[in-house]
Amino acid sequence: MKKTVALLLALILALTASLALADTFKMGIDAEYPPFSYLDENGEYAGFDVEMCKAVCEMNGWDLEIVPVNWDTKLISLDNMEHDCIWSGMTLLDSMKEAGYVLSFAYYDNTQVVLTKADSGIATLADLAGKRVAVQLGTSGEALLGDEEGQLALAKTFEGGAPVTMENFTVCGTELAAGGVDAVVVDLPVAQNLAEKFGGMVILEETLGSEQYGICFRNGDDELCAKVQEGILKLVEDGTYLALAQKYGLDENVLCLLYNKAE
Amino acid sequence: MTIWTMMAKMSEGLGRTCAIFFLTLLFSLPLGLLVALLRMSKNRVVSGITKAYISVLRGTPLMLQLLAVTYGPFYLFGASVAREKLVPVVIAFSLNYAAYFAEIYRGGIESMSLGQYEAAEVLGYSRLQCFMRIILPQVIKRILPSVTNEIVTLVKDTSMAFTVAYQEMFTIGKQIANSQTSFLPFVIAGVFYFVFNAAVGWVMGRAEKRLSYYR
Known part of the structure; x- marks a missing residue:
């Protein structure tokens, strides 16, 4: 009995050790x-x-x-x-x-950009005043819009004085395409991706900053x-x-x- | 950011959480009764349709229903999305909770003995009078604990409205947790929900007590 227990223990030890070794x-x-x-x-x-x-x-x-x-x-x-x-x-x-x-x-190197609909009439960052702007929760875009040294001053001009946070970029893109929001603050490559997927969207030339x-x-x-x-x-x-x-x-x-x- | 600033920020979203909660109850409780009655209809088509409604709404996640109600019209018909998300959120929550409430009502109604209907008929009550004055008051007494269960769940489910970008209390908590790299907002949210539910429990407990006549 004791031998079996000892054997089992040794086996378990060997197993855990091998697991730890395989990185x-x-x-x-x-x-x-x-x-x-x-x-x-x-x-x-x-x-x-x-x-x-x-x-x-x-x-x-x-x-x-x-x-x-x-x-x-x-x-x-x-x-x-x-x-x-x-x-x-x-x-x-x-x-x-x-x-x-x-x-x-x-x-x-990444750039934070503003994605908007081609017919929105938004051409510069100043045009975002009073508009509904979305951003994904937990992204650097959200951090940037809440940072005093970043773009907090700009965010304060948005409708409601802050961006609307969303769960993911698919929701952000859908909201923009369906008119739920006027613009989305997002990383450049993702913006290009969304613009391609939904169509009829443009990226503003003026950017929010690089990172x-x-x-x-x-x-x-x-x-x-x-x-x-x-x-x-x-x-x-x-x-x-x-x-x-x-x-x-x-x-x-x-x-x-x-x-x-x-x- | 101090704990007080966090709490103040999150309280701003509490009003929106409450809006989902009260409006959902307002619509889903009567709708549930209607669904329960249709479900028990002798007409096979009517009861079949309501049965399907209940099984779909109970069988799919609330999160998907929220997405379907909010973005479904856009993907299907190209309709634009409402800017104020409260309307689609309350529609989705009400439809979902009505399905659960309907089954609770049905259980309560079917637990009543048929003898009561017969006695009421002998006494000259119409079917509507019998249901409204004799059956329903007893049903409400009986189902109250199960209804409390659902209401308590509803309080916690409000956090799911974030799926469609409705900025309720938990969403704000997540934003703070994120920007401050802190777990504290989740603890605060937990306390908020617990206190809310303690209040719900107290109200429902009093209601049960007031309805405990004949005992």
Whole structure:
């Protein structure tokens, strides 16, 4: 009897040890964020970020597990060990650094833009006064519109003195197309995507400001961050970075790792 | 941001939460009774249609019904979407809750003995009089605990209105949680819902007491 128990215990120990050895990298994504991370026609996760991560994992011999997260509680689930990073067109914010998270270098330059209907009569940011403007909850656009050093002053001119927050970009786009709101504040690539999907939409030339995408890790995971950064730099060198960007229709001018290489 | 600022901000959304709650009760309670009566109709077509209505509304998530009522007209007919989301939200909530209330009413009505209808007929009551004066008051007494259950659930379900961008209390809580990287707004929301439901429980408890005559 005792022997069996001991054997069982040894087996369990061996099993847990082998589980711990097989490194799994859990990538936290917003699964509704094309072209960075989304479900493709075949029901598989795809996108620029997803494929970059896949390549980095291959390089390091990690098993990749993709974890779709709730964007407005992404930091909570990260702390909760549900995933090891947030890598999904995420804007690097000072507030994250202040809260102790480890942030990677930027790998993409982004611009916050205003998407509106072609016949809305809105041509400049000043035209947004008194208009209903939507933004997705938990995005950098929302943060920007609530930041005194950002665009809070502009947000105060909107109808109701603030933007309307929505759950995801599909709802934002539908609201805009169906006349529920007059404009949507959104990242440039997503705006291009929505404009293409719904038609009859334009992006204002005047932008709300630029920012950069990066990857967020838990406090203390500096080593993991360094390893991932190393992998990304290799992908920049061997041309995968550029090739993937072209595959997903990203503008070459925003690939900051290409033109920063000299520095 | 201090806890008091958070609470003040979230209280602004509380009025909208209450609007969903009271308007839904106002419409779904009578609608539920109507659906229950139609469901018990001897006409097979009528009872079949209401049966289907109940099974669809109980069998699909409220979140999908909210999306369907709000954005369905746009995707089907290209109709524009209302700017004030209270109307579609209350329509979706009322339709959904009426289905649940209907089954509660039906259970109550079918638990009444047939002898009461016969006795009322002998005493010269019309069918309507019998239902309104004899059956319904007893049914209400009997179903009150089940109705309280549904009402308590309704308080918590109001948070689902965020799906269609209706800025109620929980939505504001999420916004604050997000911008402050803090869990505190969720705790505050929990307290808000609990206090709201404690009040509901107290009111319903008093109602039950007042209706406990003949006991």
